[in-house]
Amino acid sequence: MIQVVCVKQVPDTETRVKVAADGRNFDPAGVTWVLNPYDEYAVEQALRVREQQGGGEIVAVSVGGASVPTALREVLALGADRAVHLRTDVVAPDPLALARALAAEIGGLKADLVWFGKQAVDDDQAQVGPMVAELLGLPCATVAATFALADGRVTVEREVEVGREVVEVPLPVVITAEKGLNEPRYASLKGRMAAKKKTIEERPAELGAPALEVVALELPPARPAGRIVGQGAAAVPELVKALRDEAQVL
């Protein structure tokens, strides 16, 4: 069985966002780059499927600039067999452009399972997975909180406002992973050594025309300073009064 895991390199979630000089993008100076947290669940589930199936190939794919091989090397260390870096110097391509580049690569791989994190924690678009599915004509289940594979069919559960949807879908399929889908492993020392010998192929990303144009990136307005109404349980009446009369939320 061939599985593809699409990953993105993103700023660490503790990053304080600064606006770049162009006023439209995020300033990457001094940022720690990590594998997108949701992608860790996608990688882990692909590894588990390979273990369950007793073999098969896992290909990691990512679109981006010169630093992307670091993220791909991480996925190789976790156990992916090989990686493809779709190289572009375009800063933050829009989701449809990313989906086109990924679909062009994945289309030739004849994968049974194509994995994504449910969204990247930088642009929070949550679009690329289902877009790749549409472009490839594959079915797709997003935001999978559980995953089971049996007899060529996948069952996932996804959290919705009214409870959980139980979704059934045949292979080949695109799945996007929710946090909590599994408990991701850490890369072993052996895995890290092995990753150094694995190949990362580089090809230009075929992004096509942009579908979105970023006009500006702004910091949210600061909240007006609040106040400490008091210490301990004695302050509760004062708090209740403020909530009822000032804020009018009670």
Next chain:
Amino acid sequence: MSILVFVEQRDGQVRAVSREALGEAVRLAAALGGPVVGVCPAAADPGLAALGEAGADRVLLAAHPDFALYDPAGYAAAVAAAARELKPAAVLFAASTMGRDLAPRVAARLGAGLATECTALAVEGGRLVASRPVFAGKAIQRVAFPQAPALASLRPKAFEPVAQPGRAAAVEPLAVDFDAAAPRARVRRVTAAAAGKVDLTEAEVIVSGGRGLKGPEHFPVVEALAAALGGSVGASRPVVDAGWRPHAEQVGQTGKTVSPRLYVAVGISGAIQHLAGMMSSRCIVAVNKDPEAPIFKVADYGIVGDLFEVVPALTEAVKGIQTRA
């Protein structure tokens, strides 16, 4: 040009988030000209004529026996067909779990740009500009659309519905052309959440607990305040990562971004990834024993003290108000 709105139904009821999207469509239509048209995939008409009161001029009913539950491929075919027929300036979705799944599929089918989780839409120089939080709210990105239609999903509770009493929408059938025999994802069933439980993204009041609670056995302190306020329970990332609470309750980056009327943070210090997810709440209250905790920098009101004394006292005080009222 028209504004097309995906009308979402569950169990034969149009969801409130779709009325919010219709309300924004009315405001855009006033700026751009043209009608507000809904498209609703469903097994049977969920009372679409009544959406006239929410601002719809017309609603296209895409009826199919498979559409009682959400059908990703079928719904996408229906909305894309409506967009191809109408050639609207914009297609709006609620950024509900359904809208978040559906909108990218429609965008890919139309080859159109999509901005998700928008908190504001504006018409600037005749073109649509969408504002959307990125990095879970640490920054706001403003995006324009090089080609029509512009697709946008709207964050629940960020947009106001309109009320136009006595107005009826014209309901028209839309032929759905999709291959029901082709392999596709099928929602087989929906397991119901506990009665009265409101999803955090749609909750009016949220009481969240953090590490200050010291253990999962102490969460009833938070639950009791949430119940007294008629709100939902949230949690910080460390508490979810430790397995005290389910991920569905996590607020912050890698959890949910919420904007309730009232957000109460109990025993949460206020890591930047948590603040990002709740900073757009209307009123924030923090209870923490550490007066230097970063949560107090974003809180409108804070109490420094032992949460195990403060929160039960607050719960009783809230109950007292409601008894009198």
